[in-house]
Amino acid sequence: MNELTLEDIAKLVGVHRSTVSRVINGSPKVSPEVRERVLKAIRETGYQPNAAARTLASQRSWMIGLVLPRSVSVFFTDPYFPQLTQGIAFGCNNHDYTLCLFLVGNKEDEEKILPRLSRRGMLDGILIQSGTPDDILIDQLNASSIPSAMIGRPNEPEGLSYIDVDNVRAAELATDHLINIGYHRIATITGPKGSTVTADRIEGYQKALKKSGRSIEKALIAQGDFSEVSGYNAMKVLLAKQPDAVFAASDIMAAGAIRAVKEVGLKIPEDIAFVGFDDIPLGTLTTVSLTTIRQPILKFGVRAVELLIDLIENGTTPPQQIIMDAELIIRDSCGAKKLGMS
Amino acid sequence: MNELTLEDIAKLVGVHRSTVSRVINGSPKVSPEVRERVLKAIRETGYQPNAAARTLASQRSWMIGLVLPRSVSVFFTDPYFPQLTQGIAFGCNNHDYTLCLFLVGNKEDEEKILPRLSRRGMLDGILIQSGTPDDILIDQLNASSIPSAMIGRPNEPEGLSYIDVDNVRAAELATDHLINIGYHRIATITGPKGSTVTADRIEGYQKALKKSGRSIEKALIAQGDFSEVSGYNAMKVLLAKQPDAVFAASDIMAAGAIRAVKEVGLKIPEDIAFVGFDDIPLGTLTTVSLTTIRQPILKFGVRAVELLIDLIENGTTPPQQIIMDAELIIRDSCGAKKLGMS
DNA sequence: TTGTGTCGTGAGAGCGCTCTCATATCTCGG
DNA sequence: CCGAGATATGAGAGCGCTCTCACGACACAA
Numbered sequence: 001m002n003e004l005t006l007e008d009i010a011k012l013v014g015v016h017r018s019t020v021s022r023v024i025n026g027s028p029k030v031s032p033e034v035r036e037r038v039l040k041a042i043r044e045t046g047y048q049p050n051a052a053a054r055t056l057a058s059q060r061s062w063m064i065g066l067v068l069p070r071s072v073s074v075f076f077t078d079p080y081f082p083q084l085t086q087g088i089a090f091g092c093n094n095h096d097y098t099l100c101l102f103l104v105g106n107k108e109d110e111e112k113i114l115p116r117l118s119r120r121g122m123l124d125g126i127l128i129q130s131g132t133p134d135d136i137l138i139d140q141l142n143a144s145s146i147p148s149a150m151i152g153r154p155n156e157p158e159g160l161s162y163i164d165v166d167n168v169r170a171a172e173l174a175t176d177h178l179i180n181i182g183y184h185r186i187a188t189i190t191g192p193k194g195s196t197v198t199a200d201r202i203e204g205y206q207k208a209l210k211k212s213g214r215s216i217e218k219a220l221i222a223q224g225d226f227s228e229v230s231g232y233n234a235m236k237v238l239l240a241k242q243p244d245a246v247f248a249a250s251d252i253m254a255a256g257a258i259r260a261v262k263e264v265g266l267k268i269p270e271d272i273a274f275v276g277f278d279d280i281p282l283g284t285l286t287t288v289s290l291t292t293i294r295q296p297i298l299k300f301g302v303r304a305v306e307l308l309i310d311l312i313e314n315g316t317t318p319p320q321q322i323i324m325d326a327e328l329i330i331r332d333s334c335g336a337k338k339l340g341m342s
Numbered sequence: 343m344n345e346l347t348l349e350d351i352a353k354l355v356g357v358h359r360s361t362v363s364r365v366i367n368g369s370p371k372v373s374p375e376v377r378e379r380v381l382k383a384i385r386e387t388g389y390q391p392n393a394a395a396r397t398l399a400s401q402r403s404w405m406i407g408l409v410l411p412r413s414v415s416v417f418f419t420d421p422y423f424p425q426l427t428q429g430i431a432f433g434c435n436n437h438d439y440t441l442c443l444f445l446v447g448n449k450e451d452e453e454k455i456l457p458r459l460s461r462r463g464m465l466d467g468i469l470i471q472s473g474t475p476d477d478i479l480i481d482q483l484n485a486s487s488i489p490s491a492m493i494g495r496p497n498e499p500e501g502l503s504y505i506d507v508d509n510v511r512a513a514e515l516a517t518d519h520l521i522n523i524g525y526h527r528i529a530t531i532t533g534p535k536g537s538t539v540t541a542d543r544i545e546g547y548q549k550a551l552k553k554s555g556r557s558i559e560k561a562l563i564a565q566g567d568f569s570e571v572s573g574y575n576a577m578k579v580l581l582a583k584q585p586d587a588v589f590a591a592s593d594i595m596a597a598g599a600i601r602a603v604k605e606v607g608l609k610i611p612e613d614i615a616f617v618g619f620d621d622i623p624l625g626t627l628t629t630v631s632l633t634t635i636r637q638p639i640l641k642f643g644v645r646a647v648e649l650l651i652d653l654i655e656n657g658t659t660p661p662q663q664i665i666m667d668a669e670l671i672i673r674d675s676c677g678a679k680k681l682g683m684s
Numbered sequence: 685t686t687g688t689g690t691c692g693t694g695a696g697a698g699c700g701c702t703c704t705c706a707t708a709t710c711t712c713g714g
Numbered sequence: 715c716c717g718a719g720a721t722a723t724g725a726g727a728g729c730g731c732t733c734t735c736a737c738g739a740c741a742c743a744a
Contacts, residue, residue: 052397056398287604
């Protein structure tokens with residue numbers, strides 16, 4: 001339908017290719033009269049510059065990649081990643097970049113994806129989810145020359161640019177809250193071992209306990225993997241230790257844990273109080289509304305894109321780190337409201 | 343790190359650029375001896391062909407776009423779309439295509455996205471979610487010359503290629519099941535008005551009722567919008583009409599409806615039986631395991647990619663339609679097991 | 685020997701842009 | 715009226731590939 005080139009438009013208007021190019025790229029060195037004529041021709045013909053030719057000549061593709069490693073694909077049912085992806089997509093929309101999505105499904109994909117990522121001239125930069133135990137891709141990526149930023153603090157953050165939520169502070173916030181309300185046996189359900197998120201949230205939890213002069217009871221720390229079932233199972237174990245409050249490292253796990261609590265006939269928050277993490281809409285699926293730590297996931301994605309674009313345009317040295325704050329949202333599951341303490 | 347060109351490799355090996363190109367593209371017209379030498383040089387240097395140059399010269403980018411219209415973004419918390427996206431991503435991995443994701447966030451995006459999509463030389467083909475009421479983008483896209491396939495039957499499917507699940511048949515299956523077990527007042531909670539999915543599932547529901555000689559009671563059809571809350575609200579309305587079974591057009595809505603049923607102290611399936619739709623993992627979030635229609639969402643995504651690739655490689659005429667089957671998964675919420683009828 | 689065919693390789697013209705540099709035109713102070 | 719400086723436009727060399735065509739080398743039948 002539309003196989004016009006710059007040259008065609010130029011001929012149509014009676015100017016040189018270069019001039020049309022200037023108009024398209026918003027160069028100021030074009031007289032208003034000529035600019036108008038060119039724009040008119042472009043409008044009337046519906047001309048669209050060829051992306052590949054542009055990329056080849058300018059060495060800029062205006063595309064960025066988002067890589068979600070294999071460990072993530074499993075969690076794709078957790079609303080966190082879809083929402084993050086959405087935030088990143090919106091960030092791209094804002095800045096007129098195109099988003100390429102790379103989901104690693106299996107071992108085989110993992111090997112094939114790196115060459116795809118580093119095809120020169122294809123991506124201006126790469127965003128990659130990190131902080132998970134299998135950070136092989138990340139090392140390889142950083143060895144390449146393409147600008148890249150990590151989402152979530154990597155295991156070895158030296159010299160890398162990344163964006164993250166202050167998980168230590170956030171977990172501390174949640175635990176502080178439970179302490180302040182007056183709970184004594186505060187348990188926690190953690191994420192999978194080895195990830196920085198998990199480590200940070202445990203650190204915040206312990207920091208709050210210590211701050212209030214309490215000892216850490218290992219038996220009150222149960223491991224999950226961010227899935228609903230893992231929360232359910234972790235809670236089963238915790239119930240034997242009789243906690244009066246639980247800080248779950250994700251809302252989904254909190255939902256599972258709450259299911260386990262209800263099954264044995266206990267009430268929330270009367271018998272066991274809950275604070276979750278994420279503030280995902282699913283909160284309504286649990287019969288009691290969940291007190292939680294709200295992560296600005298969407299904004300997080302948008303900022304990640306901005307970080308990457310900054311890296312692309314201004315170079316990657318020195319590396320940049322962005323740490324965003326999370327916020328405590330008090331609802332019913334922690335019991336604060338009933339105590340008149342909200 | 344790696345700014346080599348074809349020419350460099352050619353010089354290194356002592357052959358012409360063309361020969362190296364042939365090796366890379368797997369042409370048979372290269373002697374085994376030369377091929378080996380070229381491959382060796384490529385291996386040793388870590389050479390990667392420049393994607394933009396390739397695209398420009400060959401008019402093929404090996405990239406496809408996935409467009410999720412605005413109405414979808416709202417639903418992105420529903421696991422359906424993330425899973426679909428995942429399926430499509432895997433399909434791309436399988437065939438060495440790169441996936442570009444276009445999420446429409448607002449009215450403004452909607453206008454900016456079409457030019458981005460139709461940038462020539464950028465995408466080999468486009469997959470777009472359709473069947474929603476605001477199919478403006480779809481019309482515009484089909485007016486362009488770029489190969490495209492719809493996901494979900496469009497409102498006006500003439501001349502278009504699309505892939506869909508047989509929603510009529512699937513809803514009929516669900517309703518038949520409830521009828522066979524012996525329920526009499528079978529209600530349904532539908533998706534949003536105007537979408538083809540909604541229309542099809544209602545049609546299947548009614549078809550099953552008619553087939554068994556029953557009349558359609560309008561009051562037993564309540565509208566939702568695929569969200570949990572809408573299921574909850576719809577059920578509130580339906581409760582007054584005293585149904586003994588409900589077919590919900592999505593699992594998420596079923597979850598909401600179940601919440602409403604429990605709130606008034608009724609039991610599932612004893613007082614009200616349920617069949618959902620989708621078979622998403624969240625089924626475990628409802629306390630009773632949900633009988634549902636399983637959609638092969640992941641496979642659906644993979645097939646969609648294959649359809650599009652076929653279109654790209656073999657032309658778009660005649661348009662192709664793929665209709666996939668769904669399957670009834672019997673669990674506890676329909677009561678069949680208790681009746682020994684599974 | 686000559687002609688016909690096959691096979692591997694080289695040559696070179698694009699693909700449709702961007703960007704630097706040269707050139708033409710205009711402005712204005714002295 | 716001239717020349718310096720600013721400004722608008724044209725010219726043309728790439729960007730790094732693909733692909734068609736031409737050509738030399740060799741095999742084999744007549």
